[in-house]
Amino acid sequence: MNTAKSIKGFSKLSKEEKIDWVARTFLSESVDGTAIMKKYWLDDDSEQKIFDDFSENTLSNFHLPFGVAPNFLIDGKYYTIPMVIEESSVVAAASSAAKYWAQRGGIHTEIVATNKIGQVHFRWEGESTVLSDNFAAARQQLIADTQEITHNMSRRGGGILEIDLIDLTDQVDNLYQIKATFETCDSMGANFINTCLEQFAESLQTYYSTHHADSGRLSIIMSILSNYTDQCRVRAWVECPVADLEIAGDTLDHREAAAKFKTAVDIARIDPYRAVTHNKGIFNGIDAVVLATGNDFRAIEACGHAYASRSGQYRSLSKCEIGDDIFRFELDLPLAIGTVGGLTKLHPLANLSLDLLGRPSARELMSIIAATGLAQNFAAIRSLTTTGIQKGHMKMHLQNILNQLNASAEENRHVCNQISDQHVSYSKVRQIIEHYREMA
Numbered sequence: 001m002n003t004a005k006s007i008k009g010f011s012k013l014s015k016e017e018k019i020d021w022v023a024r025t026f027l028s029e030s031v032d033g034t035a036i037m038k039k040y041w042l043d044d045d046s047e048q049k050i051f052d053d054f055s056e057n058t059l060s061n062f063h064l065p066f067g068v069a070p071n072f073l074i075d076g077k078y079y080t081i082p083m084v085i086e087e088s089s090v091v092a093a094a095s096s097a098a099k100y101w102a103q104r105g106g107i108h109t110e111i112v113a114t115n116k117i118g119q120v121h122f123r124w125e126g127e128s129t130v131l132s133d134n135f136a137a138a139r140q141q142l143i144a145d146t147q148e149i150t151h152n153m154s155r156r157g158g159g160i161l162e163i164d165l166i167d168l169t170d171q172v173d174n175l176y177q178i179k180a181t182f183e184t185c186d187s188m189g190a191n192f193i194n195t196c197l198e199q200f201a202e203s204l205q206t207y208y209s210t211h212h213a214d215s216g217r218l219s220i221i222m223s224i225l226s227n228y229t230d231q232c233r234v235r236a237w238v239e240c241p242v243a244d245l246e247i248a249g250d251t252l253d254h255r256e257a258a259a260k261f262k263t264a265v266d267i268a269r270i271d272p273y274r275a276v277t278h279n280k281g282i283f284n285g286i287d288a289v290v291l292a293t294g295n296d297f298r299a300i301e302a303c304g305h306a307y308a309s310r311s312g313q314y315r316s317l318s319k320c321e322i323g324d325d326i327f328r329f330e331l332d333l334p335l336a337i338g339t340v341g342g343l344t345k346l347h348p349l350a351n352l353s354l355d356l357l358g359r360p361s362a363r364e365l366m367s368i369i370a371a372t373g374l375a376q377n378f379a380a381i382r383s384l385t386t387t388g389i390q391k392g393h394m395k396m397h398l399q400n401i402l403n404q405l406n407a408s409a410e411e412n413r414h415v416c417n418q419i420s421d422q423h424v425s426y427s428k429v430r431q432i433i434e435h436y437r438e439m440a
């Protein structure tokens, strides 16, 4: 095996040495990888160090646009929402939907619940009744042993809510689970929950080996929170009389437009191929705010998609109802986020995002994020059922195409004038530029 491209002790090298090895080993001489990576370092070394320390083997910073979508009226309060996203039309679509619904009473939200789950899996080789009959006493011990960890969280109104023993032996021999429920207030709570769980594991092991060693043997498999936070959920909805729903210009009357919109949402409830794209549109908005506020988008995504599959089939996270001439569009999803801890203060732009939002509580941020997802979904379905998505999308993408073709400011102006209301495509833009260059 060729080991020339592998290395021992990489993490021990300095940042410069790491860059040098990566550039020498993997990049051709025509690519000045070292210069590119260093170009995106921050000028201030101490600020750069903050970013370097977020992760291991950091070489550079990877930029994404940080934008805002103004005019979000959520539960009677106006917000300008920070969004981190690279897709051209997402912020424009969110802003447009926000403005549209601000004129119709805004977006309404409700926090359904804020509990989170953690699990300790373990084996008990012995009589099941010994385990279960003594679990109440073991539970007391677990609570006592975690008091130091839970002290601050309890003062803030959170902590451990429940600890249950679950018997999984009908599926795997000798397998049991401790299922614990937590309230973590304004923090996402991953570190808090995992620390409690690891203490539970240790205390459980000690309790049964001290008091019931003669009746069985307990061995811990693992302790970790669950990112399936179906008990930490928010609902966001918009509603208005069908007569006020102007989404199709003069092409369809309001009732027909509302019915067409509803059918598009219903399709995503019955067809997984459509549901994934539909929900992807929702996550365009959700991930952008989750990222901007320094939250964990992988956890939010994994959980959202699992929740979308809770019936046994992957379905849309939103639904649309039309009754008594009222149009109602609703999003219901789990969102475990935090407004303290993690990166929320450490990342300067995440911290700024939270300032921009008025330093919301975790509950308020759940509402803001769900409202953004709903607005994004509304904008997508409105485009899909009226003009089609490409018109708006390609218009926003035009600047990327011009940058790719190295268009000068003059060429840029010329293309924008020429293309005005026509459909934008890469080949059309290239053709216009080539023609312009030939004529120059």
Ligand code: MEV
Residues within 6 Å of the ligand: 087, 277, 278, 279, 280, 281, 282, 284, 380, 381, 384, 389
């Ligand atoms: C594109 O990023 C998102 C959409 O495909 C969502 C949808 O189809 O609903 C437009």
